[in-house]
Structures are given as C-alpha cells and as structure tokens.
Amino acid sequence: MSHSVALERVTMAFGETRAVDDVSFTVEPGEFFSILGPSGCGKTTILRMVAGFLAPSAGRVLIGERDMAGLGPNQRPTAMIFQSLALFPLMPVWENIAFGLEARGVSKEKRRRRAEELLDLIALSGYGERKISELSGGQKQRVAIARALAVEPQVLLLDEPLSALDLKLRQHMRAELRTIQKRTGVTFLYITHDQSEALAMSDRVAVMSAGVLQQVAAPRTLYDEPATPFVATFVGETNAVPGRVVAIENGEAALDTAHGRFTARAGAGLAAGAEATLYVRPEALTLARQGATAGEGAGPNVLAARAERLDFEGAFGLLHGATADGARLLAALPSTTLGGAPAPGAEIAFSFSTRDAIALPGHAQARPEEEP
Structure with a gap:
C-alpha cells in the first residue's frame, strides 16, 4: 500500500463558499496525522469526506489505492470517533465496544473475546460489565477508541x-x-x-486556514520553519517585526524595519525589495544589556523595548514588552535569570541570533482568536 489516505485536489463547495479549496496531501500507513486549524478552516469537512458523509465537489479521496467515490460510510475501511463519543448508556462497556461487530453478524462469543482483548489494550481489564455512567471522562474516551478499533479499520478518524x-x-x-x-x-x-x-501527538501535521492547506510537515519543522505567515503566527507564540528585504545572501535575509536592520533565515518566496516580516519565538529572545546595539556582543539583532510586566510560570517567566511604536513583544526567560528582572517601564533591549529568526513574504496575520 503506497498511502493509507490520499486527497487529490479535493474541493468542497457549499453554494458560493469553498469550505475546502483544492487540497492535496497523503497520509502514510501507521501514521498519526493531524489536521490543525481554527474553527471554520475546513478540517472537519475533510474528515467527513474521508469518512463518506460528504462527497467532494471536485477531486478524489483514496484509501489505500482505491477511489472512495460512490462508497458510503459503511462501505469504507474506516471508523470514526465523534466529539460526543455517542456511547450507549444502557449497554455495559463490553457491548459498547462490540457493537460494530454485532452489526456485522459476529457471534456473541467472538464479540466478547474481542471486547476483552481491547479492554486489556486500553488498560480497562475487568470493566466489561460496568455501566457507561460508572466511568470517568478519560475511561469513556478509551471505550470509544476501543469500539472504533473493534471493527479493525485501516484508518481511524478522530x-x-x-x-x-x-x-x-x-x-x-x-x-x-x-x-x-x-x-x-x-x-x-x-x-x-x-x-x-497536534504538536505533542502527531508524526505530521497539516495546517489549514479558510479552506486552504498552508503546510504539511513534522511538528518540529512547523514550529521552526513555518512556510507561511499564518503558520508562523498560529503554531506557537511568536514575535513579528514587519519590514522590507534589502538583501538575500547565503540563505539569510537582511530586513530594514522601523526598529533598525535585522537578519534572519530567508523563507521561501522572499525577494529583495519586497515587504516581509521577521518572526522570532519568545524563547529565542534574550535580554541584552541596557544600551546595547548590534555588534556589541549581544548577537547580530538587538531590538529596543520597554518592559511592561513579568508573568512567573515556574521554570520560566514571560517578560512582556513593547517597542516605541507600541508593537507587543514576548520573551520566555529561564527563571534562574530573573533575579534582576527589569521593572515595569524600564528601557530594555532584546537580542536574538539570525539562525533563530525567519523572514517570510508579506505581513503577519492575526491569530484567529484575535480577529474582530
């Protein structure tokens, strides 16, 4: 089997609205693959097309090497776990797990044996006769997973x-x-x-925005090497500094900004003379000495700011700052370095290395939860 799931230029339109717009990706056998995005980005629509509850307006959905066109949910080698779990309260746990097998005509003895195997897999041995109401939230989740696995799907949709x-x-x-x-x-x-x-569990992640596939990559790659402004701002916290590219050389870009000239790794599609934004993660910022400038041992990039507040979070502290024009900055600093943390209103400077920043074409996008 070449791929477990493949979407080939899939589009799903509801009237004039394209919930999914020309999306293609593949999922490998045995992979934990996540689709990540804000509400309304098209991720659940994709899942429903793979499950067979929706037929794409254009493109193909393949499971294994078979085109799923014309096949309903009960004809596909998939099982689905919904947000509501949809467990049956009047059935004991083992019957909930074996429900799909009963619908396929499997004998009670074989159903019970399979349920017990799965109870052992999900660390709930001995729970078969319990009622669903007697389980905790996490136990109910595991029962729902076991029920989906009972029918031995090629792909489990969650x-x-x-x-x-x-x-x-x-x-x-x-x-x-x-x-x-x-x-x-x-x-x-x-x-x-x-x-x-998504970052904690997945082998790879597909990031969606407004029906468009932004990037597919391993979690670390998404975090360190975002391909678009949306990925840079949606996946993890980041600081964004807009500017214009003045030079690109050896994979590095120099940007002129309202706060000075900075250098960063050059992202795909960057061109000299074009507008761009520099992105740097909070943990990549360090406190430079007061009055420091680039070339004085603080790294190639020094950004002047004013301290606003420090949020203590145990192993690290979040230092909030603002530039002279009001742009917000965030630095994640080890708690061991916070003994002399700057007071609110103090003039400070953050420094960061070129390798820890990336420049991408265009302007930063607001996180969806920040949109009006």
Whole structure:
C-alpha cells in the first residue's frame, strides 16, 4: 500500500463558499496525522469526506489505492470517533465496544473475546460489565477508541475527541492515544484546533486556514520553519517585526524595519525589495544589556523595548514588552535569570541570533482568536 489516505485536489463547495479549496496531501500507513486549524478552516469537512458523509465537489479521496467515490460510510475501511463519543448508556462497556461487530453478524462469543482483548489494550481489564455512567471522562474516551478499533479499520478518524475534557485529562489522554496508536499500528487521522495537542501527538501535521492547506510537515519543522505567515503566527507564540528585504545572501535575509536592520533565515518566496516580516519565538529572545546595539556582543539583532510586566510560570517567566511604536513583544526567560528582572517601564533591549529568526513574504496575520 503506497498511502493509507490520499486527497487529490479535493474541493468542497457549499453554494458560493469553498469550505475546502483544492487540497492535496497523503497520509502514510501507521501514521498519526493531524489536521490543525481554527474553527471554520475546513478540517472537519475533510474528515467527513474521508469518512463518506460528504462527497467532494471536485477531486478524489483514496484509501489505500482505491477511489472512495460512490462508497458510503459503511462501505469504507474506516471508523470514526465523534466529539460526543455517542456511547450507549444502557449497554455495559463490553457491548459498547462490540457493537460494530454485532452489526456485522459476529457471534456473541467472538464479540466478547474481542471486547476483552481491547479492554486489556486500553488498560480497562475487568470493566466489561460496568455501566457507561460508572466511568470517568478519560475511561469513556478509551471505550470509544476501543469500539472504533473493534471493527479493525485501516484508518481511524478522530474529530476533536478530547475537546470536552479538562486540561489535565486532555494531557493524560494525549499520551494514552499516542500509546494506543503505536501499539495497534492503525493509521490515525486526527482533527484539532489545539496546536499543542497536534504538536505533542502527531508524526505530521497539516495546517489549514479558510479552506486552504498552508503546510504539511513534522511538528518540529512547523514550529521552526513555518512556510507561511499564518503558520508562523498560529503554531506557537511568536514575535513579528514587519519590514522590507534589502538583501538575500547565503540563505539569510537582511530586513530594514522601523526598529533598525535585522537578519534572519530567508523563507521561501522572499525577494529583495519586497515587504516581509521577521518572526522570532519568545524563547529565542534574550535580554541584552541596557544600551546595547548590534555588534556589541549581544548577537547580530538587538531590538529596543520597554518592559511592561513579568508573568512567573515556574521554570520560566514571560517578560512582556513593547517597542516605541507600541508593537507587543514576548520573551520566555529561564527563571534562574530573573533575579534582576527589569521593572515595569524600564528601557530594555532584546537580542536574538539570525539562525533563530525567519523572514517570510508579506505581513503577519492575526491569530484567529484575535480577529474582530
């Protein structure tokens, strides 16, 4: 099997609105693949097309090497876990898990045996006779996963299954999901709006915005080498400094900005003379000595600012600052360096290295939750 799932120039239109616009990507067998993006970006529409609940307006969806056109949900080698889980409260746990097998005519003895195997896989041995109401939120999640795995799908589709859980339980279930996926070897196609969730669990991530595929890459690559302004601002926190490219040489770009000239790695599509934005992560900023300028041992890039506040978060602190024109800056500094943290209103300077910054064409995009 060349690919577990393949989308070939898939478009989904609802009237004049293109919920998914000419999207192509592949998912490899046994891969944990996530589609990440804000509400309305098209990620759930893609999942529903793979599942067979929607037929694309254009393009093809393949599972294995077979075109899924004309095949309904019950004819596809997939299983789906919804946000609501949709467990049956009047059935004991083992019958919930075996429900799909019963619909396929599997005998009660074989259904029970398969349910017990899966209960062992999800670390709930001995829970088969319990009622769904007797389970915790995390246990219900695991039962829903076991029920989906019972029918031995080639691809398991997960539509934000952790969104209703509290933070600690979500973090615990991330590890549980990843462990179960690796034990079974089943391909997971996972939908989420939570960037940390996608980065923590996935082998690769597809980032969507307004129906358009922005980038497909491993989590670290998305974070360190965003391909578009949207990815740079949506995946993780970042500082954005707009400017104009004055030179590109040896993979590095020099930008003139309102705050001086800075150098950064040159992203794809960058051209001399064009508008661009420099992006640098909070953890890449360090405090330069007061009054420092580039070339004085503080690194090639020094950005003057005014301290606003420090948020202590245990192992590190978040130092908020602002430039003279009011642009917000954020630095993540180790707590061991915060003994002499600047007071609010103090004049400071942040420095960063060229290799820790990237310049991309165009202007930064506001994070979706910040849009009016």
